[in-house]
Each structure stands twice: as structure tokens, then as C-alpha cells.
Amino acid sequence: MPDAYAIARALLFRFDAETAHHLSMAGLRLAEKSGLLPLLFPEPECLAPIEVMGLRFPNRLGLAAGLDKEGNTIDALGRLGFGFIEIGTITPRPQAGNPKPRLFRLIEHEAIINRMGFNNAGIHAGVAAVRSSRTFQGVIGFNIGKNKDTPNENAADDYLICLREAYPVANYIAVNLSSPNTPGLRDLQGEDACARLLEILKKEQQQLAATHGKQVPLLFKVAPDLDPPHIAGLARVFREGGLDGLIATNTTLDRQAVSNHPRAQEAGGLSGKPLEARSNEVIRAFASELGGSIPIIGVGGVGSAEDALRKIDAGATLVQIYSRFIFQGPALVRACARALDGVAP
Secondary structure (H helix, E strand, C coil), X not given: CHHHHHHHHHHHCCCCHHHHHHHHHHHHHHHXXXXXXXXXXXXXCCCCCEEECCEEECCCEEECCCCXXXXXXXXXXXXXXXXXXXXXXXXXXXXXXXXXXXXXXXXXXXXXXXXXXCCECCHHHHHHHHHHCCCCCCEEEEEECCCCCCCHHHHHHHHHHHHHHHCCCCCEEEEECCCCCCCCHHHHHCHHHHHHHHHHHHHHHHHHHHHHCCCCCEEEEECCCCCHHHHHHHHHHHHHHCCCEXXXXXXXXXXXXXXXXXXXXXXXXXXXHHHHHHXXXXXXXXXXXXXXXXXXXXXXXXXXXXXXXXXXXXXXXXXXXXXXXXXXXXXXXXXXXXXXXXXXX
């Protein structure tokens, strides 16, 4: 498949990044519905499942939020071998996102800059999309955010709407506090603001668990642009607040690694290979502070089996990919899943 993907990528990269994204996702859905995808990607080899947060993951490798924003390509993506798929970010109301162009490839760096701005069809459409998935047997994460026009003082209301709506269909729910593309969102990573939000959402989680008769883990997703005292403070908040899991990290605002690229100063978050080392540093710092009390999903710059294993070495229990999957193709999924299969529980 690498040669076939190289051809497909060459064709797709003739288009601007966002058009190529929509074409590739539509192509995956068509290939799944036509029966072509199961022929190209037979059932993945049997890998050892792992239990994390009370959930059974078929393997340790997942797809990070941002690729399947609407949740309408779960079955097709699942054919590629992911053990879990995180959809979104999804907001209470439909949102167009930021003006185009808003997605840029930095090919020589295997990196992407995006300022999408939580473009999505809203929580009701996201829930309906998850309900319509049929063949994926892995874990589905639901990444939620606030609408751009919702002030931070009312952010909890937006997260509560999404939490309530997604709870019946999600296996876990990830709260996005760290996208750089919604003005002021990262302010919610302040210790006091984060503690208040976590308290509100944990209380609602308990009520929803009683109503629905199941426990859906609650995770927070944090930025890589945190200094050590901030990491220590947030780790304390997460421990004391009973957070179920942590996703580290989102995209970075740092451009040092791509400063020579003509697109370097585009507004938005940088992801891909340049993020790997910093993501690992943040994972390692949180793992040290948390002492194994909260599982970490490591994400940021994974483009090989060795990169995936470095996330585990840094302290992650599960690993996600996204940006370098675009550059490397489907072969990356099974290579990473296979490498992670050899990791001790």
C-alpha cells in the first residue's frame, strides 16, 4: 500500500490542504460503502487489547481529534486499524469556523498549521453521526468545545450541553481547553478556571452515570505551551478534581522549528514532526507529577513506530496520530499499532 498511497498523496497534494482533506475523507467513505476498503484493508491482525479508564481498547493506537470533525467517517477510518477514534471538536451549535484559507502544509517539515476554528455541524449532528456508525468495534471518543461567541464565563454551559448530548453514545468525552484557534479558550487552562470547570463537569458526569447506567470517562486536552509550574498546578487540579484521563498535547504556537518556512508566521496551531519533542517533554512532566494516578493519551508528532514507543516511554498509556498520518498514509497505523502491541500492560 505505500506505493499506492504515494500516488494518491501526490494527486491530493495538488489541491489546497482543506480541499484535499474533504476529498480524501469522501473517498474513504465511498471506498467503505462500495466494499473496496475491506478488500484493501482486511481485518487487522489480532493485537492484545488493553483496559484503560474502564474501557477495553482493541489496541493502543488512536486517531486524534480534528481529522473526522463530523464523526461521519468512523467506519472507514476504523478499517485502517485504529483501536480508537476521537471525533470533533464539536460545539453545541453549528459553527462555520474561521475564514479560508485556514489549513496549510509544511511538506518538508511533515507539519501542518491550522486555524480551522472548530468548524462543525453541531452536537446534534455529531451524535447522529456516531449513532450511524456500524462496523467499527473500537472505542469512540467525543471531543467537545465551546462556541466561539460564548464568553469564557459561560463556557461551562456549552461544555455541559455537549456532555449531556454526547454521553449516551460516547465511550469517552474529551474537553478541549487548548485549541489556539478559539479566542480566549486557552485561558480555561488557568488553574482556578480549570478547577471550576472540572468540578462542574464531574458533578454532571455523576448524574449522567446514574441516569444512563454507565460511566463515561471525562478527559481534558491540554496545550504543549505550558511551563513546568503550570504543569504542576494543573496536575494537582486534575488529581484533586478526579479527572479520568489526560490528552497531551494539542497544537503549538511555537514556530522555532519551522522558522525558515514561508508559512511559518501563519496564524494557528502547528502540528506534526516539529511538535514531537515538545509533546514528549510535556507528557513526561505530567507523568512525573501525576505518578500514574491518571492515564495519559500521548499525541503530537508521531510518524513512526519508534515515535509511538517514545510516547509510551515518556509516560503515555495510549497514543494518537493525526498530522503525520496525512504524510505517511495508512501504513503508519498498523506499524504503530503493531509496535505498541509489544508494550507491557
